[in-house]
Amino acid sequence: MSEKQILRIYGNSSNSTSSEHPSFNFSRSLKRPKVYATRDFPEHCEPAKSLASCSRNYDASVNEAVSPKEEQEKMDRKKVKEALKLFQEIYKHLSDEEKAKRKGEFIGARRTDIEAAERLKKKGKFIHSKKQFGHIPGISIGDRFRLRAELAVIGLHRQYTSGIDYMVHEGKKFATSVVNSGRYENKAKTVDILIYSGQGGRKGFGNKAEQVDQKLERGNLALANSMEREYPIRVIHKCHDKEGSSYVYDGLYFVKRFWREKDQGKFVFKFELLRISGQEKFSRRNPIESRKLKSSCKECCVVGDVSEGRENMQISVMNGVDGEKPEIFSYITEVSYPEWFKEIHQSGCDCTNGCSSSIRCRCSFKNRGEIPFTEKGAIIGPRPVVYECGPSCKCPPSCMNRVTQHGPRIKFELFKTESRGWGVRSRSYISSGSFVCEFVGKLRQIKDKQKVDCGQGRFSGFVKLGSGKYDASSAEGSSDRNETGFILDAKESGNVGRFIGYSSSPNLLIQRVLYNHDDERMPHIMMFAAKNIPPMQELTCDYDHPVDQICRFQYRL
């Protein structure tokens, strides 16, 4: 069916009924919040009611006498349903077209949902063409929407990607709605309080993204202005269940306060939003359904990407135990060296056409005359140290002696275990010998008799890198000549490696690797698959194994 046909079939019934803004539609409750619940907010396990199953049954018996108000509500809801139906048909049409074009191949990300919404917008089929404050007629608390673009179509949240939507009123920006996606550490601690992180603060994308200070502009300014005037803000939570993600309307909130704090050295804005009291709570209204839904929600995604875009692939956090998120830590992808640390480079290899197992390649020579990796990047047997080519080598980045320095390529997932805290697994199969990840943290020196809680199964975020006297003469700013040994401390800053659990028969082996410096006292701690690892199996290593010794367990390629 063509888009024209679809539009013809559905006519103009979903035309806007909005009044001139500012239209404050929060008649269902306007009391300032007084008492706030303190129980943990299980936002990802909240019973998300579908629009069709909403408690107000507008298709109920026509014989019942209905008031004009109810009649209006019925009409509003009908319009919402019609607009969504129209959207779904265009979306399906575009998706089918896209699938046929792709023939199974990946051509690049195309947001078909946005495209479908844009087509509806051009035809004037958006509900409430003007933005407005408060509830949107026809939409009830607890309504669930599968696609983000649907929120724009029905006027709940007009931004396709940005979390804060706002409009200009009397020359000033005011927030109309926020989507709590969990992406920016929106720690929804209780059912009534939402700590919402401001927008901005990143320049560029993926690995090249640079952290900058957030500014009090656009959405952040709009939230601040809304606080001043006590304007209500719609809150929509992104939830995850077995069927995927969805967006649930949670009702109206006020901004109570906001502040600026440092995150990884840069300023970010935090807004405390309080749910307006007296509004329906879909979780409390029908507790039997709530329990049923909670138990059917065996494992929910509580954080979309714990690396916040810093890794090559997203690392989602799944929790089927208690709905909690991991404790806050700074996600870093490289070892954080202290200021005094200087990279000591020996001369690298001169191989301009890639390295090979010959004495002409200096790096190969350091590796006992062989390249320690297969062409596919699997490690050829554990050894005391692997010397990868590095910044002083002339070989290209694609050289087969550069494996771990490119970072992990595994689709990791963090998950909550019943009794061991968080663990790590891979969504895809990992073949024996493949590089899994590095254990990164802050590199610290330890003093002679300083006790570090690591090893002997009590590992708690540290890896001891072995001992050795540190020559203070080469350390700027250090005057303590008795310091010996180094540790990687991942308690406050680390990567996915800090969540890997212990096993006496592990499926990962620990391998010391050098590439960006030649100081053997502080090698990179790299983890490789010790065997073939099926998808979703917990990744484990042997904490008791001293990292300055060759791994004692066997593995085969």
Ligand SMILES: C[S@@+](CC[C@H](N)C(=O)[O-])C[C@H]1O[C@@H](n2cnc3c(N)ncnc32)[C@H](O)[C@@H]1O
């Ligand atoms: C490197 S952390 C691993 C991540 C940790 N599970 C968490 O939630 O942050 C090591 C800690 O995890 C727990 N742990 C890891 N493996 C374990 C095991 N096999 N049995 C019991 N506790 C374990 C212990 O508390 C240990 O101190």
